[in-house]
Amino acid sequence: MSDVPEKAVVIGASAGALEALSVILPQLPADVTPPVMIVVHVPPDKRSVLSELFQAKCRVAVLEAEDKEPIRSGTVYFAPPDYHLLVETNGLLSLSSDEPVLFSRPSIDVLFESAADAYGAGLTAVVLSGANQDGAQGLASVVEAGGTAIVQDPDTAFASAMPQAAVAMCPTALIMSLEEIATYLQKARSA
Amino acid sequence: MEMPGPEKVEDIEIRLLLEALYHQYHYDFRNYAMASVKRRLKQAREQLGFSTISALQEKVLHDPSMLPRLLGFLTVQVSEMFRDPSYFKAIREQVIPHLGTYPSLKVWVAGCSAGEELYSLVILFREEGLEERTLFYATDINQDALRMAEAGIYSLDRIQQFTENHRRSGGKSSLSDYYTAAYGHASFDKSLRQRVVFSDHSLVTDAVFAEMHLISCRNVMIYFDRPLQDRAIGLFKESLTRKGFLGLGAKENLRFSAHSSAFNDFVREEKIYQRCAT
Structure with a gap:
C-alpha cells in the first residue's frame, strides 16, 4: 500500500463554486499535490463539464470520479452529477445512488464523512461559497477525526450561507480568503 | 491513509x-x-x-x-423509469437491431429494486415489437422490493419525470398508455408483467440460471467492493450468450475487472458492453 497517499483534501462548493475553484485549483502543483476530491452541487440531468473545464486550466490531472477508481496524488476528482462520492478506507473511490442528503446528490456531507473516516488526521477539508447548509455536518466529522477544517471567509464568499453554517458548526475551523486557501493547499503534500 | x-x-x-x-x-x-x-x-x-x-x-x-x-x-435503491434517457436511446437504436435477429430472447434486470428499470425495458421492447418473443427476469435480494416491482405502482408525483425521461429515450408511444392513475398513484398495466419472471436472486451467493441476450444491471455493483464486483461480472459473463449485451450504470465500467477481456465496448459512452464471440 506504499503508493496510497496518506493525506488528502476534500472540497465542497455550491453557488459561486466556479469562481472560487478557479482561484484555487490552477495554483496546485502537479505530482506532489495530495489527491483532491470535490463535490459541487450540479443539476442531476446535465453532463458535468467541470472536469473538462478545469483540466484545461490546471497542472494537476482533473477527472470526473468513476466507481472504484484508485485515489492518486496529483489528481483532482469531481463527483459526477446525480451520484454521491465516497472515499473507501482501502484507497478507492466509491459512488452511490442513495437518496439526496439535504436535497443534494452529490452531497458534501457524505464525501466529508467518508473521507474523515478514511484519512483521519491526514485530511484537510474546505467549505467554499454556497447558499445552503451542506458541508457543516461533514466538516464536524473531519474535526472530530483530527483533520484540518478550513472555511472560506463568509464575508468574501459569493454566497455566505454555507460557510456561515460550517463556521457555526465548527468554531475551530480556519477562516481564510480564497487566496489564502490557494496558498495553503499549494504547500500541502501527499505524504 | x-x-x-x-x-x-x-x-x-x-x-x-x-x-x-x-x-x-x-x-x-x-x-x-x-x-x-x-x-x-x-x-x-x-x-x-x-x-x-x-x-x-x-x-x-x-x-x-x-x-x-x-x-x-x-438494500434501498432509488431509481426512475428511463433513468439516463440516453442509455435507453442507445438500447433502442443500437442494441435492439441486433436482438431483433433472434427468434426468442431473454433479458435479465439484475437488482431490479422496485421495478422502474424493468418496466422501462418492457415498454421499450413493446414499442420495438420484440416483447412477444422476450422473457424478462427481474431479480433482487429484497422481498419487499420484489413485491413492489410486481405491483408496479408508483407515486403520481414521479410520473412527470418518468414521462419526460421516456420521451427523451425516443419513446414511440405515450407513457400514459401504460398506467391508470387513481388516488395519487399510477398503476402500471398488468399486461406489462405477462412475460416477466420475478425472482429472489443474489449476485453475491447465487449462480447462473438462464442464458441471456441482454443483462441490465445499473447502479447495483457500485455498492460492491472490487472482488464482489468481479464475482458478479463473472456471473454475467457466464450468463450471456455469445455476443450478448451487458448494460451498466453511467459511472460504472469494466476497466478494473478481471473479466474485462471477455467484453468489448459496444456503446462506450453509455456503458453498454458486448460479450466477445469466443
Whole structure:
C-alpha cells in the first residue's frame, strides 16, 4: 500500500463554486499535490463539464470520479452529477445512488464523512461559497477525526450561507480568503 | 491513509453485524463497499432507535421481524423509469437491431429494486415489437422490493419525470398508455408483467440460471467492493450468450475487472458492453 497517499483534501462548493475553484485549483502543483476530491452541487440531468473545464486550466490531472477508481496524488476528482462520492478506507473511490442528503446528490456531507473516516488526521477539508447548509455536518466529522477544517471567509464568499453554517458548526475551523486557501493547499503534500 | 491502529469500536460492531446477518439469515453484505454500508447502518441505527450497532445486532438476531426493516436500509435503491434517457436511446437504436435477429430472447434486470428499470425495458421492447418473443427476469435480494416491482405502482408525483425521461429515450408511444392513475398513484398495466419472471436472486451467493441476450444491471455493483464486483461480472459473463449485451450504470465500467477481456465496448459512452464471440 506504499503508493496510497496518506493525506488528502476534500472540497465542497455550491453557488459561486466556479469562481472560487478557479482561484484555487490552477495554483496546485502537479505530482506532489495530495489527491483532491470535490463535490459541487450540479443539476442531476446535465453532463458535468467541470472536469473538462478545469483540466484545461490546471497542472494537476482533473477527472470526473468513476466507481472504484484508485485515489492518486496529483489528481483532482469531481463527483459526477446525480451520484454521491465516497472515499473507501482501502484507497478507492466509491459512488452511490442513495437518496439526496439535504436535497443534494452529490452531497458534501457524505464525501466529508467518508473521507474523515478514511484519512483521519491526514485530511484537510474546505467549505467554499454556497447558499445552503451542506458541508457543516461533514466538516464536524473531519474535526472530530483530527483533520484540518478550513472555511472560506463568509464575508468574501459569493454566497455566505454555507460557510456561515460550517463556521457555526465548527468554531475551530480556519477562516481564510480564497487566496489564502490557494496558498495553503499549494504547500500541502501527499505524504 | 490513516496509520493502521486499533480498529474503531463502531467498525468492529459493523463487521460483527454483517457476520451475524450472514450466519443467521444468509444475507451476505460482507463484501459490500464499506463507506456506503457504514452510512446506511448508521441511519438504520438512528431511525430504528438503537444506541449502538451492537444493540441493533442483538435485536435482529433474536427477532426475525427486524430483518426486513434492516434490509430496507441496506438494500434501498432509488431509481426512475428511463433513468439516463440516453442509455435507453442507445438500447433502442443500437442494441435492439441486433436482438431483433433472434427468434426468442431473454433479458435479465439484475437488482431490479422496485421495478422502474424493468418496466422501462418492457415498454421499450413493446414499442420495438420484440416483447412477444422476450422473457424478462427481474431479480433482487429484497422481498419487499420484489413485491413492489410486481405491483408496479408508483407515486403520481414521479410520473412527470418518468414521462419526460421516456420521451427523451425516443419513446414511440405515450407513457400514459401504460398506467391508470387513481388516488395519487399510477398503476402500471398488468399486461406489462405477462412475460416477466420475478425472482429472489443474489449476485453475491447465487449462480447462473438462464442464458441471456441482454443483462441490465445499473447502479447495483457500485455498492460492491472490487472482488464482489468481479464475482458478479463473472456471473454475467457466464450468463450471456455469445455476443450478448451487458448494460451498466453511467459511472460504472469494466476497466478494473478481471473479466474485462471477455467484453468489448459496444456503446462506450453509455456503458453498454458486448460479450466477445469466443
